[in-house]
Amino acid sequence: MRSVAIIGIGQTKIDEQWERSLRQIAAEAICAALKDAGHESADGLFVGNMMSGVLDQQNNLAALVAEASGMNPAEAVKVDAACGSGGAALRAGLMAVASGELESALVAGVEKMTDRHPHEVTAALATAADADYEVEMGVTFVGLNALIMRRYMHEYGWKHADFAPFAINAHANAMHNPFARLHHRITLDDFEKSAMIATPVNLLDASPIGDGAAALYIVPAESVFGGARILIAGSASVTDTIAIHDRPDPLFLGAAYKSAQQAYRQAGVGPQDIDVFELHDAFTIMSALSLEACGFAERGQGPRLGLDDHISPSGRIPLMTRGGLKARGHPVGATGVYQVVEVVQQLRGECGETQVPGARIGMAQNIGGSGATIITHILKAEL
Amino acid sequence: MRSVAIIGIGQTKIDEQWERSLRQIAAEAICAALKDAGHESADGLFVGNMMSGVLDQQNNLAALVAEASGMNPAEAVKVDAACGSGGAALRAGLMAVASGELESALVAGVEKMTDRHPHEVTAALATAADADYEVEMGVTFVGLNALIMRRYMHEYGWKHADFAPFAINAHANAMHNPFARLHHRITLDDFEKSAMIATPVNLLDASPIGDGAAALYIVPAESVFGGARILIAGSASVTDTIAIHDRPDPLFLGAAYKSAQQAYRQAGVGPQDIDVFELHDAFTIMSALSLEACGFAERGQGPRLGLDDHISPSGRIPLMTRGGLKARGHPVGATGVYQVVEVVQQLRGECGETQVPGARIGMAQNIGGSGATIITHILKAEL
Numbered sequence: 160m161r162s163v164a165i166i167g168i169g170q171t172k173i174d175e176q177w178e179r180s181l182r183q184i185a186a187e188a189i190c191a192a193l194k195d196a197g198h199e200s201a202d203g204l205f206v207g208n209m210m211s212g213v214l215d216q217q218n219n220l221a222a223l224v225a226e227a228s229g230m231n232p233a234e235a236v237k238v239d240a241a242c243g244s245g246g247a248a249l250r251a252g253l254m255a256v257a258s259g260e261l262e263s264a265l266v267a268g269v270e271k272m273t274d275r276h277p278h279e280v281t282a283a284l285a286t287a288a289d290a291d292y293e294v295e296m297g298v299t300f301v302g303l304n305a306l307i308m309r310r311y312m313h314e315y316g317w318k319h320a321d322f323a324p325f326a327i328n329a330h331a332n333a334m335h336n337p338f339a340r341l342h343h344r345i346t347l348d349d350f351e352k353s354a355m356i357a358t359p360v361n362l363l364d365a366s367p368i369g370d371g372a373a374a375l376y377i378v379p380a381e382s383v384f385g386g387a388r389i390l391i392a393g394s395a396s397v398t399d400t401i402a403i404h405d406r407p408d409p410l411f412l413g414a415a416y417k418s419a420q421q422a423y424r425q426a427g428v429g430p431q432d433i434d435v436f437e438l439h440d441a442f443t444i445m446s447a448l449s450l451e452a453c454g455f456a457e458r459g460q461g462p463r464l465g466l467d468d469h470i471s472p473s474g475r476i477p478l479m480t481r482g483g484l485k486a487r488g489h490p491v492g493a494t495g496v497y498q499v500v501e502v503v504q505q506l507r508g509e510c511g512e513t514q515v516p517g518a519r520i521g522m523a524q525n526i527g528g529s530g531a532t533i534i535t536h537i538l539k540a541e542l
Numbered sequence: 543m544r545s546v547a548i549i550g551i552g553q554t555k556i557d558e559q560w561e562r563s564l565r566q567i568a569a570e571a572i573c574a575a576l577k578d579a580g581h582e583s584a585d586g587l588f589v590g591n592m593m594s595g596v597l598d599q600q601n602n603l604a605a606l607v608a609e610a611s612g613m614n615p616a617e618a619v620k621v622d623a624a625c626g627s628g629g630a631a632l633r634a635g636l637m638a639v640a641s642g643e644l645e646s647a648l649v650a651g652v653e654k655m656t657d658r659h660p661h662e663v664t665a666a667l668a669t670a671a672d673a674d675y676e677v678e679m680g681v682t683f684v685g686l687n688a689l690i691m692r693r694y695m696h697e698y699g700w701k702h703a704d705f706a707p708f709a710i711n712a713h714a715n716a717m718h719n720p721f722a723r724l725h726h727r728i729t730l731d732d733f734e735k736s737a738m739i740a741t742p743v744n745l746l747d748a749s750p751i752g753d754g755a756a757a758l759y760i761v762p763a764e765s766v767f768g769g770a771r772i773l774i775a776g777s778a779s780v781t782d783t784i785a786i787h788d789r790p791d792p793l794f795l796g797a798a799y800k801s802a803q804q805a806y807r808q809a810g811v812g813p814q815d816i817d818v819f820e821l822h823d824a825f826t827i828m829s830a831l832s833l834e835a836c837g838f839a840e841r842g843q844g845p846r847l848g849l850d851d852h853i854s855p856s857g858r859i860p861l862m863t864r865g866g867l868k869a870r871g872h873p874v875g876a877t878g879v880y881q882v883v884e885v886v887q888q889l890r891g892e893c894g895e896t897q898v899p900g901a902r903i904g905m906a907q908n909i910g911g912s913g914a915t916i917i918t919h920i921l922k923a924e925l
Contacts, residue, residue: 182832210595213601218593221781239595251619254637286595417615531602532602533607
């Protein structure tokens with residue numbers, strides 16, 4: 160298997176983009192990545208998307224996006240792993256190039272979520288859970304995360320405010336990211352007084368949806384000469400049961416643990432080597448669980464990293480340096496690609512006020528469902 | 543890129559399976575393929591499916607199916623290319639194994655379409671077309687094919703009955719396939735008197751939907767010893783515009799031409815070497831267009847192959863030997879996998895009354911949308 164490098168990135172601002180279609184948003188990010196890579200097309204297009212069928216009445220999305228981006232007759236396919244679709248699309252593109260089947264691939268994530276009534280969006284998000292055994296019982300996706308968070312607080316004795324640093328850090332970092340959806344700082348007081356959604360998850364525990372697209376251009380590493388190369392040094396996708404009640408321990412992300420271990424092994428690194436970590440902070444509880452499963456904190460001690468101020472761009476393990484799902488925004492099927500785009504920006508040293516000094520190794524972890532599909536990528540800047 | 547072989551197949555009968563869930567149907571086919579291959583799991587699961595989000599309120603389908611099939615923690619992803627999803631899933635699995643990233647993969651296609659009101663299914667099928675520029679104008683998927691067929695008849699002077707042999711052959715062959723949805727022969731008289739759906743497409747031009755799943759187990763060819771090996775000798779996916787009105791010639795499947803040419807080149811064969819061809823006969827007109835694009839007939843002369851009796855199992859180019867989409871049935875996202883399963887059955891000599899004598903090289907062509915995504919696979923039995 161040959162090594163693969165990222166040579167182009169593109170993204171749109173995450174926002175309510177009512178005046179633009181799904182294909183236009185996708186094409187904007189793709190064309191930006193093509194331009195950044197200095198190419199006019201690629202051999203294949205891998206599109207991460209979760210809900211175009213449900214919300215936009217559009218399947219066969221990748222063919223549509225290929226046409227809108229001027230990429231016909233390139234192979235094109237849509238990949239769905241719910242909110243993990245973006246990471247899964249990168250996996251698919253990576254294997255296509257690593258196999259030698261394609262010489263280049265465009266990996267994109269796109270989602271358009273704000274045109275519909277919130278009830279429809281809530282129902283669409285619930286399709287990431289088990290339709291027969293969770294959703295049928297009336298639980299929403301936020302509700303599932305609330306059940307996990309409540310149990311976690313009970314088991315380990317945390318209070319709600321202990322999760323605040325994850326959200327505060329994300330909002331602070333998003334201030335410097337022009338593509339982020341939310342551009343306002345929040346305080347501990349804001350966090351504590353925020354509107355309740357599903358106890359104990361309140362509005363500032365949760366990430367906002369949005370319309371947006373991000374894209375990556377990948378090629379065999381051997382074809383890249385001169386300057387720094389951004390290599391995909393580790394890539395692993397692992398599944399767990401989709402229904403939370405089927406897991407032996409709902410407070411441990413087993414798939415995150417296995418996925419991170421595989422990616423560490425491939426990259427020849429460990430948690431201590433990671434300079435920046437873009438994790439899947441759809442809800443603050445997921446930040447804690449991800450940090451623990453990936454070896455950055457002991458079981459039940461994830462919130463400690465935030466409280467001890469280790470997660471800012473100058474901290475021990477900088478998180479959500481461009482705003483994370485919490486403040487950059489969470490256009491679900493696109494999120495996994497945004498994360499990797501942002502790690503590339505860090506490794507290129509393009510992050511300005513939130514630049515992690517000397518960042519050379521970065522990790523992105525994308526989650527589909529409440530821990531059902533977990534995809535970890537480790538990137539290395541090779542000088 | 544290493545060569546890949548198919549060592550296991552599985553399928554369910556295509557039917558109305560109202561008493562069984564999507565995951566149960568998928569697991570039945572997967573478990574059959576695992577048993578056939580003599581393995582308990584695989585490193586990855588690639589699920590072709592088009593409409594689980596729209597009709598079953600279930601995304602993240604691959605994680606769900608992995609759990610139902612006992613395949614956790616294997617990597618799992620759903621692949622969508624509309625009715626070409628099955629073929630696209632095989633491409634994804636193929637690249638995963640060919641790259642060396644995985645040592646084995648389970649490729650499945652599944653669809654559950656009969657629980658819903660026909661109006662909902664018609665709307666769900668239309669998501670394979672361009673939502674903004676075709677469906678918004680009120681055209682259904684059958685309607686698009688009717689427009690193509692009418693134009694084709696006008697341009698080349700065929701009458702409707704000239705397409706009958708495609709349907710008659712498919713129904714005759716399905717009589718001997720226990721997994722087929724339809725088990726009744728049809729005559730030219732039946733064909734001509736059948737109910738009109740969208741002029742000139744009548745009920746016997748069109749394939750029936752259904753609930754069903756099919757699965758393949760693939761491994762590196764170098765790991766297979768003893769007996770015949772079924773190799774994936776050619777595999778190519780090509781896109782065209784999704785909207786038919788954007789194509790320079792709506793009567794030529796440009797993506798089928800390019801896809802077949804790539805697959806022929808990879809396999810080192812030409813149309814004259816193909817012993818059996820499972821094409822995408824969603825409508826009789828698509829049989830004619832596919833045969834022409836793949837080099838079996840001159841432009842506008844596809845129906846001639848049926849009229850001259852060249853398409854039966856003992857003919858020059860045997861088509862739909864297990865019933866095709868027309869009579870085996872068309873559970874959309876599963877169809878591409880059924881086609882490949884059936885080619886494997888031919889190459890193994892397991893087709894009884896519809897066995898093509900001495901079949902060694904077979905081709906399957908799967909189409910997403912009205913020609914937008916076309917995936918061609920060529921299999922070779924290597925003794």
